[in-house]
Amino acid sequence: MRNLELVFGHGDQLDFYKPSFGVGVDFSGKVIRHATKKHPNIFFIQADVHEMEFKEKFDVIILSDLINDLWDVQHVFEKLRNISHLSTRLVLNFYNNLWRIPFSVVKWLGLGAEILEQNWFSPHDVYNLLKLSGFDVVQKRPVVLWPLKIPFLSKLLNRYLIHIPPFSWFALANIVVARPDPARDKNNLRTSSSVSVVIPVRNEAGNIENIFKRVPELGRQTELIFVEGHSSDNTFETIQQLIERFPDRKCKLFQQSGTGKGNAVRLGFDKAEGDVLMILDADMTVPPEDLSRFYNAIIGGRGEFINGVRLVYPLENQSMRFFNILGNKFFSQAFSWLLGQPIKDTLCGTKVLWKRDYASIVKNRHYFGNFDPFGDFDLLFGAAKLNLKIVEMPIRYRARTYGRTNIDRWRHGWLLLKMVIFAARRIKFI
Numbered sequence: 441m442r443n444l445e446l447v448f449g450h451g452d453q454l455d456f457y458k459p460s461f462g463v464g465v466d467f468s469g470k471v472i473r474h475a476t477k478k479h480p481n482i483f484f485i486q487a488d489v490h491e492m493e494f495k496e497k498f499d500v501i502i503l504s505d506l507i508n509d510l511w512d513v514q515h516v517f518e519k520l521r522n523i524s525h526l527s528t529r530l531v532l533n534f535y536n537n538l539w540r541i542p543f544s545v546v547k548w549l550g551l552g553a554e555i556l557e558q559n560w561f562s563p564h565d566v567y568n569l570l571k572l573s574g575f576d577v578v579q580k581r582p583v584v585l586w587p588l589k590i591p592f593l594s595k596l597l598n599r600y601l602i603h604i605p606p607f608s609w610f611a612l613a614n615i616v617v618a619r620p621d622p623a624r625d626k627n628n629l630r631t632s633s634s635v636s637v638v639i640p641v642r643n644e645a646g647n648i649e650n651i652f653k654r655v656p657e658l659g660r661q662t663e664l665i666f667v668e669g670h671s672s673d674n675t676f677e678t679i680q681q682l683i684e685r686f687p688d689r690k691c692k693l694f695q696q697s698g699t700g701k702g703n704a705v706r707l708g709f710d711k712a713e714g715d716v717l718m719i720l721d722a723d724m725t726v727p728p729e730d731l732s733r734f735y736n737a738i739i740g741g742r743g744e745f746i747n748g749v750r751l752v753y754p755l756e757n758q759s760m761r762f763f764n765i766l767g768n769k770f771f772s773q774a775f776s777w778l779l780g781q782p783i784k785d786t787l788c789g790t791k792v793l794w795k796r797d798y799a800s801i802v803k804n805r806h807y808f809g810n811f812d813p814f815g816d817f818d819l820l821f822g823a824a825k826l827n828l829k830i831v832e833m834p835i836r837y838r839a840r841t842y843g844r845t846n847i848d849r850w851r852h853g854w855l856l857l858k859m860v861i862f863a864a865r866r867i868k869f870i
Contacts, residue, residue, distance in 0.1 A: 443461045444501045446465050449471070461483075465485050465492055468486070496552075501520055536553070539612055540558075580616045584611060599869050602868055635735060637838030639664060639721075652689060665692045665712055680799045700813035701789075705819075712772070716793075726837065750837035801826065812859070
């Protein structure tokens, strides 16, 4: 990773991530000399961030306690946009305008250190400046509700209550992660990408022929990867026969060694050759033709993780039971809060992402562990951890025409609730 940090203290944070190429910029010559001795593997530059110039582009750019002191925030953001590529992440923090009066009182009492006159931004001000400069906000997070160290109280406020409204409104600071807006770089659209469609199948023999006929050809090449899960009907044999009947379609067939959709998806993704990875449920409750919408969204840069949403359009009769709808709505609120991005439908089977991003999710999988039998949350949590831009794709959810669902709403609902608690500990309350 090529990391750049502006106003870095002593370089400890920059060194913590062990970048392959790290650069720190600070205005203070004293700070530069100290950091150079402490971290000789990192390049430190003394410069005004308003005037800095770089020829290379960076993967991660960190602004540490900086924008409240900048003379021209938009000017600096635009400079950073010029040294960013489409996968760059800009990470910054800024102080809450509500703390302006307490800080003024502390300064008036002579209890605080002398600081420059501050810019006091509302969150909207910062998001607007990012948008004007060619960035798109991915995630935001409140931090520090109580800046003084008091046993028990500080932990209660800063680890737990800080994430719950209305307490979160009074956070001392906000951390924002942004990405370059791809609309500014239309020439970078990757319209010739190849696609792998992973289709977990179990007792779906009656749907297989329609999958072959209805999945559209996307990008440079589309491969269908069937992962069969020990069916009690003749699903496996049906797929073998149809592969011979449709020789023009690039197809692969595997039988999963484990159980559950999550295991099947991981096997399919490991065997995939395409640049873009897609999941299609074999029950075709999401029409295969809709995959073209997902493809256009991801290659057009509108998101890096495209998540299907079944809860926007009216549902076909019997396509989803009443208590399933209630459960989905509850979990959509819970996971939107957890991940810091709107997630209206966590369990829609159709999800699309770049293969390179999936490889990064795999590398970071140890953080959450192998806990998810569905596969949906492994991907959603992984995408959020990587600060990928998650975009929702509304689809019309159809009634199943063959077979029966493999989901037990009560047993799996309890499992989902445990996932919410688990994820809260790993994402929010750390």
